[in-house]
Amino acid sequence: MSQDGSVNLFVCVVEEGSFSAAARVLGVAPSSVARQIQQLEQALGARLFQRTTRKQSLTEAGELYYRHARRAAEELEAARRGIARMTGAPAGVLTVTAEADLAVALISPLLPAFLQEYPEVKVRLLLSSALSDLVDxxxxxxxxxxxxxxxxLVARKLFESRSQLCASPAYxxxxxRPAHPLDLAGHQCLSFRTSAGRTHWRFATPDGPCEVPVSGPVQANGLEFLKSLAISGCGIAMLPEWIAGKELERGGLVALLDGFPSLPAGTPVSAVYAERRQLEPKTxxxxxxxxxxxxxR
Known part of the structure; x- marks a missing residue:
């Protein structure tokens, strides 16, 4: 293993928290990570990790080595980025964060083709609903x-997300079938919420915007979860077309209130990144x- 490789592998193990987690990020077997760490410890003549059956922690020597290795890894990454900008070839680890629903429905199906087109890029995907500090x-x-x-931050719109009210044929x-948005007051509605409270759905009607308070047996902050409940007949859900589209085509869900479009008419789905003079080729x-x-879409 090269010196650069040993530094990056050690830093990855520390920051991911375990050999197995680092192995998943690096795409290698946990036994390979353990073997390379053992070789590094032998080369340094010091034990870097204190390992038990339940946890893993850095030794005093490991703490010292990590402080220097972290800086070395950052310098190596800066050098790699500089070379990549010079050559224009997308390469390196691309760290992406996305909400789980977006990642599963939109990113996951596209990743194989992207990785085939750019074999020098490795993708590290973090599933999070929070807009993390991209720089730190x-x-x-x-x-x-x-x-x-x-x-x-800079946002590049990828497409406009539109929602559809739907339920299962059994429901x-x-x-x-509701004939007007106001009829939803008498139905079981499955609402998307990230915090407790009452949900309101808005619709366009010939008389102007109509806002309807809805309630039902379940509130959740997962669209795929709400879709599965709607398919099982638990109630009516307001779902993006990119989540519900296939089930609407198959008949697992049926569209409701087609004559009353949901408001807002569309919500942007965007790629967001820190403002820089020049994006790295991989990004x-x-x-x-x-x-x-x-x-x-």
Missing amino acids: GRIDLAVRMGQLKDSS VKAHG RAFVDFLAARLAG
């Missing part, structure tokens, strides 16, 4: 739904790739 978190890119509020058969390649394949 060393995150290259976030994929988010909604308007951008932080002026220090419609048992409870009837630009991924943003361009997503924009090309998600346009027109």
Whole structure:
């Protein structure tokens, strides 16, 4: 193993918290990580980790080595980025954060083609609903739904997300089909919320916008979860078309209130990154790739 490789592997083990977690990030077997750490310890003549059956922690020598190794890894990464900018070839670890629903429905199906097109890029995907500090978190890119509020970030819109009210055929058969948004007051509604409280759905009507308070057996902050409940007949859900589209085509869900479009008419889904004079090739390649394949959804 090269000196650069041993430094990066050691830093990865420390920051991921375990040999197995580092192995998943690096795409190697945990036994390989353990073997390389053992070789590093032998080369240094010191034990770096205190390992038990339940946990792993740094020794005093490990703490000292990590402080220097972290700086060395950052310098090596800065050098690699500089060379990548010079050559223009997308390469290195691309760290992306996205909400779980966006990652599963939109990013996961596209990743194999991206990795095949850019074999020198490795993707590290963090599933989070929070817009993490991209700079301090060393995150290259976030994929988010909604308007951008932080002026220090740049957002490139990938597509416009539109929502559809839907339920299962079994629910419609048992409870009837609402004819007007106000009818939803008498239905079991499955609402998306990130905190406790009452949910309101808004619709466009011939008489102007109509806001309806809805309630039902479940509130959740996961769209895929709400979709599965709707399919099982638990109630009516307001879902993005990119979540519900396949089930609407298959008949697992049926569209409701087609004559009353939900408001807002569309919500941007964007690639968000820290403002820089020039994006790294790996980041630009991924943003361009997503924009090309998600346009027109």
